[in-house]
Amino acid sequence: MYKRTYIQNRTLASIVMTSVGVFLLLLLTSNFADNIKKNEVSTNDLNISNIQVLDISIDQGSSASEIASLLSSEGIISSQLAFELYLRSENLTDKLRAGDYEIANNLEFSQIAEILLKGPPLKTYTITVPEGLWITETLLSISSQTGFDYASLVNSLLSGQVQSNYVFLNDPSELDNWEGLLYPNTYQIDLDANGEEILQVMVDELENVTTRLLNEQPLPLWINSYTEFFTVASLVEAESKLQEDRPLVSSVVKNRLEDDMLIQIDATVLYALQKRKNQVLLVDLQIDSVYNTYKYLGLPPTPISGFGERSLKAVLDTPENDYLYYLLTDKNGKMSFTSDYTDFINMKNKAKEEGVIP
Numbered sequence: 001m002y003k004r005t006y007i008q009n010r011t012l013a014s015i016v017m018t019s020v021g022v023f024l025l026l027l028l029t030s031n032f033a034d035n036i037k038k039n040e041v042s043t044n045d046l047n048i049s050n051i052q053v054l055d056i057s058i059d060q061g062s063s064a065s066e067i068a069s070l071l072s073s074e075g076i077i078s079s080q081l082a083f084e085l086y087l088r089s090e091n092l093t094d095k096l097r098a099g100d101y102e103i104a105n106n107l108e109f110s111q112i113a114e115i116l117l118k119g120p121p122l123k124t125y126t127i128t129v130p131e132g133l134w135i136t137e138t139l140l141s142i143s144s145q146t147g148f149d150y151a152s153l154v155n156s157l158l159s160g161q162v163q164s165n166y167v168f169l170n171d172p173s174e175l176d177n178w179e180g181l182l183y184p185n186t187y188q189i190d191l192d193a194n195g196e197e198i199l200q201v202m203v204d205e206l207e208n209v210t211t212r213l214l215n216e217q218p219l220p221l222w223i224n225s226y227t228e229f230f231t232v233a234s235l236v237e238a239e240s241k242l243q244e245d246r247p248l249v250s251s252v253v254k255n256r257l258e259d260d261m262l263i264q265i266d267a268t269v270l271y272a273l274q275k276r277k278n279q280v281l282l283v284d285l286q287i288d289s290v291y292n293t294y295k296y297l298g299l300p301p302t303p304i305s306g307f308g309e310r311s312l313k314a315v316l317d318t319p320e321n322d323y324l325y326y327l328l329t330d331k332n333g334k335m336s337f338t339s340d341y342t343d344f345i346n347m348k349n350k351a352k353e354e355g356v357i358p
Contacts, residue, residue: 050105051104051105051106052075052104052105053102053103053104053105054074054075054076054102054103054104054105055100055101055102056070056071056074056076056100056101056102056103057099057100057101058070058096058097058098058099058100058101058116059098060098061098062096062098063093064084064087064088064092064093064094064096065080065084067096067116068080068081068083068084068087071083071103071112074105075105076103076104076105076107076112077109077112082109083109083112086109086113087113090113092113092117095117096113096116096117097116097117097118097119097120099119099120100120101115101116101120101121102121103115123190123191124188124189124190124191125146125188125189125191126186126187126188126189127141127142127145127146127186127187127189127198128145128185128186128187129141129142129182129184129185129187129202129306130184130306131184131237131305131306131307131308131311132184132237132238132305132306132307133184133305133306134179134271134274134304134305134306135175135176135178135179135180135182135306136175136274138182138184138306139153139154139157139182142182142198142199146189146195146198148195148198152195153195153199154175155195156194156195156196156199157172157175157178157199158172158173158174158175158178159196160172160173161196161200162196162199162200162203163200163203164178164181164203164206164207165207165226166181166206166207166210166226166227166230167181168227168301168302176302177302179234179302179303179304179305180230180231180233180234180302180303180304180305180306180307181203181206181230181303182199182202182203182206182306183202183203183205183206183209183306184306184307184308185202185205185308187201187202187205189201209309209312210226210229210312213309213312213313213316217316217317219316220315220316220318222254222257222258222318223315227301227302227303228299229312229315230302230303230307230312231299231300231301231302231303231304232250232253232254232299232315233303233307233311233312233314233315234303234304234305234306234307234311235249235250235253235263235265235267235268235299235304236249236250236253236307236311236314236315237305237306237307237308237311238265238267238304238305239265239267239326240311240314240335241328241333241334241335242332242333242334242335243310245326245333245334245335246310246311246314247314247317247318247319248319248321248323248326248335248337249314249326249335250314250315250317250318251318251319251320251321251323251337252323252324252325252326252337253265253299254318255321255322255323255324256324257298257299259324260297261297261324262293262294262295262296262297263293263298263299264293264294265293266280267304267305268291268292268293268294268300268304269284269285269287269291269292269293269294270284271291271300271304271305272287272289272291272292273287278358279358291304321337321339322339323337323338323339324338324339324341325337325338325339325340325341325343325344326338327344327347327348327351327357328351328356328357329347329350329351329356330356331354331355331356
């Protein structure tokens with residue numbers, strides 16, 4: 001009887017001791033996890049003079065344990081195990097992204113995890129150059145978006161380091177000879193790219209687009225060179241507001257060239273003046289410039305602006321018709337086309353009455 005009671009007491013004591021042990025273990029674990037979640041890590045105690053920003057490269061497919069080991073070995077964190085437990089407690093073990101990082105060695109776990117969740121910083125920036133800008137305006141736009149000085153961009157373009165198969169007269173030393181050859185688009189630019197490299201990207205893009213289009217459809221017979229192709233595209237870009245009108249504007253240019261008529265496009269006069277105006281006056285038409293298509297037969301010697309793929313394709317898709325005149329006849333940008341001068345004058349008077357044109 002005594003022996004049985006003794007055994008029972010020992011068993012009870014053992015159960016109590018085991019329960020106390022488990023309780024203490026759970027308590028310690030809970031406190032440790034709480035400390036981790038509160039980011040109470042020893043890296044915060046670093047002396048300011050010891051703070052460093054370190055380059056860290058995380059390979060694709062790295063596990064949370066491997067990432068924690070790397071950060072620990074590089075001195076970013078003081079405890080691999082603690083960081084792993086933090087990631088597990090926050091359910092982040094499979095959400096960290098590979099890549100190259102710069103991470104300071106005084107950050108809390110939450111801050112490090114946030115960096116690794118976002119992924120490595122982009123090493124490019126975006127610039128957008130719209131269609132229809134003159135070469136000077138294009139360079140000013142690039143300057144404002146990149147921080148490169150306008151004069152330095154001009155020097156870069158004329159230096160001979162930027163190569164183009166299309167530069168007018170094969171002479172890259174004159175700014176006018178580059179008109180239209182910096183293709184308007186949105187670009188991702190490397191952070192360390194210099195002026196020449198940025199300009200070369202834009203020049204190359206024009207060549208890529210042109211090659212692709214001409215692989216699908218050859219130059220029409222009325223276009224004699226790449227320069228003419230780009231020049232007509234720039235006229236279409238300057239004159240058309242709606243896509244449906246672009247091929248028709250091109251057809252008017254074609255018909256006037258074939259009939260030995262002056263093209264008489266206001267945008268060429270503004271280019272000659274180098275002034276942006278809403279209305280071309282009679283006095284403006286007197287400027288003596290090879291770009292003044294009210295004075296000189298044929299196309300201008302170069303494009304008059306940057307142009308996009310829609311205008312290039314419009315030239316390739318120029319329809320056959322007898323249109324010689326066009327006019328903006330709707331405030332939404334719609335144009336009307338005719339082959340009859342009297343009809344054109346009537347459309348013009350009506351457009352003025354309705355306030356469509358000045």
